[in-house]
Amino acid sequence: MSEKTLFDKLWNSHTVADLGDGVALLYIDRIFLHERTGSISLIGLEDEGRAVANPEKVFCTMDHIIDTVPGRSDTTTMEGGREFIEMTRQATAQAGIRLFDIGDQRQGIVHVTSPEQGIVLPGLTLVCPDSHTCTQGAFGALAWGIGSTEAEQALATNVLRVEKPKNMRVTFDGELSAGVTAKDMILHLISAYSTSGAVGYAVEFAGTAVSILSMESRMTLCNMAVEFGAFTGMIAVDEKTVDYVEGRPFTPQGALWDQAVKDWEDLKSDSGAKFDKEIVVDASKINPTVSWGTSPGQSIAIGETIPSPESFTERNQNIATKNAQKYMAVTPGTRLNDLKIDAAFIGSCTNSRLTDLRRVAKILQGRKVAKGIRAICVPGSTKVKQDAEAEGLDQIFKDAGFEWRESGCSMCFFAGGESFGFEERVISSTNRNFEGRQGPKTRTHIASPETVAASAIAGHICAAADLEEV
Amino acid sequence: MEGFQTINSKAIPLLLINVDTDAIIPSREMKRVSKRGLSEGLFAGWRYKSNDSRELEPDFILNDPEYNGAKILLGGDNFGCGSSREHAVWALHEYGIRVIIAPSFGAIFYKNCIRNGILPILLSDQNIEPLSGKELKINLENQLINDDISFEIAPADKEMLLDGLDDIELNLKHVDDIRSFENNDRVKRPWAYL
Numbered sequence: 001m002s003e004k005t006l007f008d009k010l011w012n013s014h015t016v017a018d019l020g021d022g023v024a025l026l027y028i029d030r031i032f033l034h035e036r037t038g039s040i041s042l043i044g045l046e047d048e049g050r051a052v053a054n055p056e057k058v059f060c061t062m063d064h065i066i067d068t069v070p071g072r073s074d075t076t077t078m079e080g081g082r083e084f085i086e087m088t089r090q091a092t093a094q095a096g097i098r099l100f101d102i103g104d105q106r107q108g109i110v111h112v113t114s115p116e117q118g119i120v121l122p123g124l125t126l127v128c129p130d131s132h133t134c135t136q137g138a139f140g141a142l143a144w145g146i147g148s149t150e151a152e153q154a155l156a157t158n159v160l161r162v163e164k165p166k167n168m169r170v171t172f173d174g175e176l177s178a179g180v181t182a183k184d185m186i187l188h189l190i191s192a193y194s195t196s197g198a199v200g201y202a203v204e205f206a207g208t209a210v211s212i213l214s215m216e217s218r219m220t221l222c223n224m225a226v227e228f229g230a231f232t233g234m235i236a237v238d239e240k241t242v243d244y245v246e247g248r249p250f251t252p253q254g255a256l257w258d259q260a261v262k263d264w265e266d267l268k269s270d271s272g273a274k275f276d277k278e279i280v281v282d283a284s285k286i287n288p289t290v291s292w293g294t295s296p297g298q299s300i301a302i303g304e305t306i307p308s309p310e311s312f313t314e315r316n317q318n319i320a321t322k323n324a325q326k327y328m329a330v331t332p333g334t335r336l337n338d339l340k341i342d343a344a345f346i347g348s349c350t351n352s353r354l355t356d357l358r359r360v361a362k363i364l365q366g367r368k369v370a371k372g373i374r375a376i377c378v379p380g381s382t383k384v385k386q387d388a389e390a391e392g393l394d395q396i397f398k399d400a401g402f403e404w405r406e407s408g409c410s411m412c413f414f415a416g417g418e419s420f421g422f423e424e425r426v427i428s429s430t431n432r433n434f435e436g437r438q439g440p441k442t443r444t445h446i447a448s449p450e451t452v453a454a455s456a457i458a459g460h461i462c463a464a465a466d467l468e469e470v
Numbered sequence: 471m472e473g474f475q476t477i478n479s480k481a482i483p484l485l486l487i488n489v490d491t492d493a494i495i496p497s498r499e500m501k502r503v504s505k506r507g508l509s510e511g512l513f514a515g516w517r518y519k520s521n522d523s524r525e526l527e528p529d530f531i532l533n534d535p536e537y538n539g540a541k542i543l544l545g546g547d548n549f550g551c552g553s554s555r556e557h558a559v560w561a562l563h564e565y566g567i568r569v570i571i572a573p574s575f576g577a578i579f580y581k582n583c584i585r586n587g588i589l590p591i592l593l594s595d596q597n598i599e600p601l602s603g604k605e606l607k608i609n610l611e612n613q614l615i616n617d618d619i620s621f622e623i624a625p626a627d628k629e630m631l632l633d634g635l636d637d638i639e640l641n642l643k644h645v646d647d648i649r650s651f652e653n654n655d656r657v658k659r660p661w662a663y664l
């Protein structure tokens with residue numbers, strides 16, 4: 001069979017050796033590290049007296065532990081955080097690895113800054129000790145999250161032993177309704193096919209509704225492939241991909257660029273390529289979607305009512321629903337619109353890029369966050385922040401009542417530092433609504449940035465389309 | 471890593487079921503950017519009277535002077551279950567543990583042991599009890615405890631432990647493949663190299 005999927009092409013072109021039993025030694029083109037799980041790999045290597053094989057292909061950023069308050073320093077609200085920052089600085093300097101440190105314009109959340117700097121490119125393999133590395137598959141790259149020990153392996157040897165996942169294609173056909181975003185697409189998919197729907201698969205997103213998305217929205221879609229259980233997500237290369245990549249600091253130039261663009265033409269699944277599993281979703285049926293529970297799969301369209309545990313016949317599902325509803329303090333039959341919120345968060349590697357902020361600013365313009373609600377915006381990278389400020393977006397956010405922060409992961413997750421309050425209800429543009437994810441007993445509803453902004457204004461969960469005119 | 475040698479040591483009986491990795495090393499003890507310095511936090515919740523004082527809890531078996539320097543730990547069913555944190559194994563290894571004998575292990579914990587120079591041995595409850603506090607000799611080569619009790623281990627795991635190999639060393643066995651891949655690839659995809 002000569003027709004190949006995009007994933008097979010990426011896999012084959014990086015296979016150094018076939019080790020049998022479906023395991024291959026894969027060549028790794030780029031390695032990204034951050035101060036939380038990356039520093040330990042570097043220090044581990046050093047302890048073993050090993051060197052980083054090719055420091056020029058390794059990049060490191062500060063995102064997970066650093067504070068995002070204006071005027072930040074190495075001091076963190078997380079106890080012991082400073083050590084992570086200082087050790088990362090030392091270890092990267094010693095290994096000769098580029099570090100995007102505090103104060104560097106390139107600093108940002110790894111999955112925002114890597115594409116922005118042209119570090120991920122179509123046709124590359126990229127790994128990072130971070131589960132949302134799949135975000136970068138939006139560029140027709142093979143990008144996936146690994147553990148700290150695996151990162152050591154990649155750093156020292158340029159290869160990883162990987163068991164080959166199966167091929168899945170998810171096709172979003174038809175046209176999205178106005179106000180429906182990539183975030184709603186992925187939440188819709190995961191709620192329909194469960195958080196384990198893609199376990200054991202590499203997932204290619206395709207279809208008219210995907211091609212029409214901007215690169216930034218494609219990243220949102222791929223970001224949550226891991227929440228679907230996938231090894232990774234990816235999207236074929238097209239003109240938009242090439243346009244996005246061109247002229248970035250680390251993209252090839254001149255003759256190398258010309259050759260690259262030519263090579264990338266083949267980075268799509270051949271027509272007639274066989275997938276082990278295919279899912280087709282009618283994009284026109286998707287509505288703004290928000291999670292009600294403690295797993296991204298527990299999501300519904302805003303107008304729908306929260307399901308009863310009894311509606312799930314499978315015992316584990318039934319119990320999971322009960323537990324989630326208890327934690328979230330929601331009851332079956334409630335409409336999401338009726339849920340009052342305490343806080344709103346715009347940020348994370350899912351939805352904190354410039355186009356996200358622009359769309360939010362449009363909604364916030366001339367409006368105010370409802371009384372008593374804490375609203376925070378954390379741009380995905382220092383560059384996003386600066387670009388947004390150059391357009392005056394920061395002023396719109398601030399006028400509406402949002403805190404405007406420095407870039408980082410911030411309250412996407414609770415590392416022992418800053419968090420939302422005990423039992424507070426937060427609407428968040430992030431990707432995980434696990435118990436305690438945003439702080440002890442914090443109740444997280446994940447949604448598109450538009451829905452987060454609209455809810456902040458309304459004071460309860462609300463779709464942007466349902467806001468009163470200004 | 472050093473290859474696994476024959477171990478002679480007293481066996482510390484910690485015969486509880488479901489000892490999870492949170493108990494082996496609590497989250498609050500993992501605030502360092504290192505695989506080192508974790509042994510102090512090993513079993514911290516059980517080993518110390520209070521979190522802050524670090525005053526030893528005399529009733530906890532590891533604090534019994536009789537087991538000073540012991541390298542063998544006896545456990546109950548499902549030893550090392552729960553969170554995948556490799557820190558649990560790093561802490562045990564640094565403390566000096568080289569062998570853990572239990573009726574069953576958490577799957578990830580088991581792999582992490584092999585990867586970090588600790589031999590996990592599967593033995594039934596009835597066979598473990600009588601070993602409590604005894605001086606044991608563990609020979610991996612012959613897969614024998616005290617020359618008379620035999621145990622099973624997957625050949626690849628045994629090899630990895632005996633040779634002290636890690637994933638990096640296994641990869642480096644393919645160093646020629648990696649070189650030739652790179653040489654070809656630099657010609658084919660020059661734009662991919664920085």
Ligand code: SF4
Binds near residue numbers: 132
């Ligand atoms: S923003 Fe959140 S999900 Fe993304 S890398 Fe940071 S902590 Fe992980």
